[in-house]
Amino acid sequence: xxxTVPLNAYLILSAVLFVIGVAGVLIxxxxxxxxxxxxxxxxxxxxxxxxxxxxxxxxxxxxIVLFVMAVAAAEVAVGLAIIIxxxxxxxxxxxxxxxxxxx
Amino acid sequence: xxxxxxxxxxAMALVTAxxxxxxxxPVYCALSLVGTFFALSGIYLLLQxxxxxxxxxxxxxxxxxxxxxxxxxxxxxxxxxxxxxxRDRPRLLxxxxxxxxxxxxxxxxxxxxxxxxxxGSSGSESVGGVGNTQLVGRLLFTDFLVPFExxxxxxxxxxxxxxxxxxx
Amino acid sequence: MPEGAFxxxxxxxxxxxxxxxxxxVSYLTWVERKVIGDIQVRLGPMRVGPHGxxxxxxxxLKLLFKEEIVPHAADRTLYxxxxxxxxxxxxxxxxxxxxxxxxxxxxxxxxLVITDVNIGLLYVFGVASLGVYGIVxxxxxxxxxxxxxxxxxxxxxxxxxxxxxxLSVIGVVMLSQSLSLVEIVDxxxxxxxxxxxxxxxxxxLICAVAETxxxxxxxxxxxxxxxAGFHVEYxxxxxxxxxxxxxxxxxxxxxxxxxxxLGGWRGPWLPPVVWFLIxxxxxxxxxxxxxxxxxxxxxxxxxxxxxxxxLPIALGNIMITAVFVALR
Numbered sequence: 001x002x003x004t005v006p007l008n009a010y011l012i013l014s015a016v017l018f019v020i021g022v023a024g025v026l027i028x029x030x031x032x033x034x035x036x037x038x039x040x041x042x043x044x045x046x047x048x049x050x051x052x053x054x055x056x057x058x059x060x061x062x063x064i065v066l067f068v069m070a071v072a073a074a075e076v077a078v079g080l081a082i083i084i085x086x087x088x089x090x091x092x093x094x095x096x097x098x099x100x101x102x103x
Numbered sequence: 104x105x106x107x108x109x110x111x112x113x114a115m116a117l118v119t120a121x122x123x124x125x126x127x128x129p130v131y132c133a134l135s136l137v138g139t140f141f142a143l144s145g146i147y148l149l150l151q152x153x154x155x156x157x158x159x160x161x162x163x164x165x166x167x168x169x170x171x172x173x174x175x176x177x178x179x180x181x182x183x184x185x186x187x188x189x190r191d192r193p194r195l196l197x198x199x200x201x202x203x204x205x206x207x208x209x210x211x212x213x214x215x216x217x218x219x220x221x222x223g224s225s226g227s228e229s230v231g232g233v234g235n236t237q238l239v240g241r242l243l244f245t246d247f248l249v250p251f252e253x254x255x256x257x258x259x260x261x262x263x264x265x266x267x268x269x270x271x
Numbered sequence: 272m273p274e275g276a277f278x279x280x281x282x283x284x285x286x287x288x289x290x291x292x293x294x295x296v297s298y299l300t301w302v303e304r305k306v307i308g309d310i311q312v313r314l315g316p317m318r319v320g321p322h323g324x325x326x327x328x329x330x331x332l333k334l335l336f337k338e339e340i341v342p343h344a345a346d347r348t349l350y351x352x353x354x355x356x357x358x359x360x361x362x363x364x365x366x367x368x369x370x371x372x373x374x375x376x377x378x379x380x381x382x383l384v385i386t387d388v389n390i391g392l393l394y395v396f397g398v399a400s401l402g403v404y405g406i407v408x409x410x411x412x413x414x415x416x417x418x419x420x421x422x423x424x425x426x427x428x429x430x431x432x433x434x435x436x437x438l439s440v441i442g443v444v445m446l447s448q449s450l451s452l453v454e455i456v457d458x459x460x461x462x463x464x465x466x467x468x469x470x471x472x473x474x475x476l477i478c479a480v481a482e483t484x485x486x487x488x489x490x491x492x493x494x495x496x497x498x499a500g501f502h503v504e505y506x507x508x509x510x511x512x513x514x515x516x517x518x519x520x521x522x523x524x525x526x527x528x529x530x531x532x533l534g535g536w537r538g539p540w541l542p543p544v545v546w547f548l549i550x551x552x553x554x555x556x557x558x559x560x561x562x563x564x565x566x567x568x569x570x571x572x573x574x575x576x577x578x579x580x581x582l583p584i585a586l587g588n589i590m591i592t593a594v595f596v597a598l599r
Contacts, residue, residue: 003105021124032129036123066158071257077262084178164400
């Protein structure tokens, strides 16, 4: 195992992390853990951006990653506020039980 | 030499990511996610994006995950049922199917081609030339000034929104 | 230089710095008790060894031999890990702080800094933001509502003051044009930054005191308030680790203030390391002095001060500094 790590390795790692995030969103019922899986997906995309930034010798990828991080931070703040408000009303954060508009 | 660093970091990222979606105690899930962020920060260092690596630790592992932990601890949620005891079979099967399909569709094409020689674009020097942070700073205030200002507005809106939503 | 020599030098530096940190942390307890005793016109520890000099050793032995109790309903893994998580960031942030110029040893020139990272300042902030986890997890894992509340309060305080801490340093970064701590010290060759950035220095110092949970910002762990806060359920060695973490944080933050504002190891006549230690000790003395003099802030006063007073002043400082740098 000599030489540099090829771009494919980073992209495959990023793809697998993204798929794990998708699996988390589909399988878990706790709203907070679903949120964490979404953060995992965002990070997988960040990895793709940074990997391409290095291999195409362009700084654009890293700048975009900065914006993604800022927007992710904003999203987490608002999302957690929503979850807290939800918990206050219903005493549960299980997404199966949040179905007031159903039927 | 790079492989020597990449393989453990990638393994740590994958293992902690799987633990995030598998563990039942949400506090442990949050801590596994912190581990994933650390592994990713190490990989960013490998890719010579030092500024992004440190910002990842400061913003994601040091601020966002602390916020997650706060909410998890304040809401004091119990443990979820393990996957095999949950009763919603159709959802789980569809979920597993989608995941396997997505995995095959993403990994097989990426694994089959090899990257061509890199081309420069957007008029930026090779990373590591002037100094990573200086480059990022320079670009943020010249080419990417408008997104930068809009991001600050987004953050302001998020602050106000979070305060209004969480207020009693 | 040859690879072998590089590793040996690096390992020696790490061992020396780590060992000195551990020694300083334990003797800092003695220094604190003596100084507070002096300020309160009493003697402090006098029995154990001449002038109580063996007191830290006696304390360490006592804590080592105490029974290790884990509360029954506590989260065992986190309960045991939390003090370690609190201790580690305090020590590893010392990896980028320069404590001397250069030393010639057997023909090799050794820089007296463990590693000169070009984002050294950000590294220290990243590591400092990890220190919050030790407190939050310690409060949670104890399965005790006082511990949880104390832990959450303390970490909310630390996060709030981290903001102003970071902002107060931007003036220094603008003046020295670099994030590397070695270059920041080099940029203070003619004037120390405390002269050029007095407001930044004050804000940094205040936020540093708040970050390390020291008086007058120590409400979350006060003995008389909130039943000792997040470490109420901790005893013996784990409690000792929390205290070591607090003192190690104090040393680290004093070292950072020295590097950023007081010219690091710069000074006439005396060797650089001695200057560094003198300035370090002066700041630690200031910390101890503050503790024994000022009353505690109430929690809402603390948060109001951090958000409504320090943050705008730090932002104003950045703008004023930016104007001056642009006009230069």
